[in-house]
Amino acid sequence: MMRIRRCAAVAAAAVSLALVLSPAARAEGNSLDDIIKAGVLKVAVPQDFPPFGSVGTDLKPEGYDVDVATLLAKDLGVKIELVPVTSANRVPYLQTKKVDLVISSLGVTPDRAKTMSFSEPYAPYFSGVFGHGDVKVAAPADLSGKTIGVARGTLDDLSLTKLAPADAVIKRYDDQAAAAQAVISGQVQLIASGNVAIAALNKENPGKSLDEKFIIKQSPCSIGIRRGEPDLLQWVNAAIYSHKLDGSLDEMSVKWFGAKLPAFPVL
Amino acid sequence: MHHFTFLDIVWALIGAAKWTVLLSLIAFAGGTVVGLLILVLRVSGQRPLVEATRLYIEFFQGTPLLMQLFLSFFGLALFGIDVSPLSAAAVGLTLFASAYLAEIWRGAVEAIPHGQWEAARSLALGFGKQLRLVILPQALRLAIPPTVGFSVQIVKGTALASIIGFLEVTKAGSVITNVTFQPFTVYGLVAVIYFGLCFPLSAASKWLEKRLAIGRSH
Structure with missing residues (x-):
């Protein structure tokens, strides 16, 4: 199994590299318009990392990240499609446009920021x-x-x-x-x-x-967005900002982490 | 967070086992069809075809299934082709199974004495008929036990489909463990489910082996 995971890591790295080199990956898009037009927000959520994301007895994802994803879809007035991911494949899911956002207890690093954009922090860690x-x-x-x-x-x-x-x-x-x-x-x-x-x-x-x-x-968590999507990034930040003010993020934080959100450093 | 009772765990795992069974069936059915095609080309004696199939088999046997699944799901997306997880798994598992099955069956075909080919040719049968009427019926006898044996590998190989988002029985076991922190119960049950799927196959393989009496002189 160890060997297999290593292969997965190598494959993930290979795809990331191919993405950096491929012209399609650099093309600017407008996912925000596309999401609203399609009526579906596809979000990568964890299923093996409670309380951010785990499964209920029906094996459907649930957790803080799942609630945040659902809230954002409601804001956009679109349906939510939850895509359960692991820490090994959440980045390829985003890069290959199989999801629009990664809400998966993702921490910010300069290295990761080379491959994706990060929102303002939305969860403590x-x-x-x-x-x-x-x-x-x-x-x-x-x-x-x-x-x-x-x-x-x-x-x-x-x-x-x-x-x-x-x-x-x-x-x-x-x-x-x-x-x-x-x-x-x-x-x-x-x-x-x-x-x-x-x-x-x-x-x-x-x-x-x-x-x-x-x-x-x-290392507070941020939402991951494909690079070259300023509209979507701005929209996500606006949503996080307003839900920090209206208390709905605090409510979810109490539900899943047992405490209100701490003050975050600004990204 | 929900609390999982023992029964909840059992039902959730059995629900996930549906994917394991479905993926296994797809792999085996797809692998059989494509594998047969590869086999025919492989024993055709046409040099470019033989070389091409050899390359095909070497490639799929020589690279990890996990990588093949990963690339068929994420790799094609790079070129703007959006494949669903099910079709990516179907393609990946079919290619994988076909390479192994073709090689297993080639062994069976080559085990048939060369005289059988010559005898068939002397009856003025073409290549297709030689293979279909004379060689394959005999090779089938030799091929069944290892084929069934390989199907056990396929069942266990489907666990790798979790990399492209399938919640099959192994992955279900790991996500349930993350909630319940009872790995021994959960993985114990996972093992029991795999055993329940694989043991009948192994038993069938043994039974067929006896019944077809491999190794008896003809």
Whole structure:
């Protein structure tokens, strides 16, 4: 399975590269008009990352990102089409125009911004290192000689890899659940993960809750939009802005994260 | 967040197993049709055709199915061709299965003694008739057990279709685990479902092997 995931990553990279080189990818479009004309907003949402996106008993997506997507479609007066994605294929979905927006707990980096545009932040997120009480770690240097689990290819993975001393053993898992299971079952001592995921995990495992050791990085989530779509980007920003003011984002945040939205830095 | 009871998990997985079964059927049916065509070209003796099919088989056996599915879904979209996940999966799995089946069947055809071809030719049968009336009926006997065996690989291979958005049984298992944090229960059930799908195929393969008595002298 590990080998397979690596292949997926290579394939994703190949497609990204092809996109950068292909003339179609650079062409300006007007997705905003197209969406309104088609009457459907296609949004990539997570299905394996509670509480941003997970599944209900009918395997339909649900979560904060799903609610935000639904709200935006309502604003546009169009139907919503939810496309469940993983962190490995959400970017190809956007680049190949199979979705209009990526609302999938996406963190902003200069590298990612080369391939897509980012909206103003709409969701809180910080990644940190978490572990059981008996593991003594308070700073990145303390990770020396420790084993840390992380979901492959996530921002947590990228930041941890940069931060950890050379003799820290980083074990990469296919998704959040696998990394979480590794730390619960003791295969790794620590986990690098988002705060919200750990909160969800602690709720399910009351006896074995994980403590925050240190914060790796604040990284509020943005909505991803194809490059060269200033109208759509502006519209999304306007929608986020107005829903921050009218309290509907706060309401969803209380529902899924258990707290109102914090103040975000401006993008 | 909803709470999944054990029964909820079972029903959700069985619902997702429908995709596993459907994708397997598509792959097997498509693979059989295209595979037969490749086989005929492969044993035709026409050099360019033989080389072309060899290249085809080498390509699809030599690259990961995951990559093939990824490229048939996202790759075609680069050229402005919008393919639905189902047609991308159908194309990807058909090409994959056809390459393997053609190669399995070539083995069976080549196992038929050369004298059979010569005998058929001496009866003034053309290539098509030699193959259809003389060679394939005998090769079929040899080909059935490995073909059924390969169908088990197809069933398990459909799990890779999750990269293009299919919520088949493996992916369903992983998304349910993300909500329930009960990997042993969920993946245990996933394994049981796969076993339920694959065991009858393996058993059929054994039964056919005995019944067709491979290896007995003719």
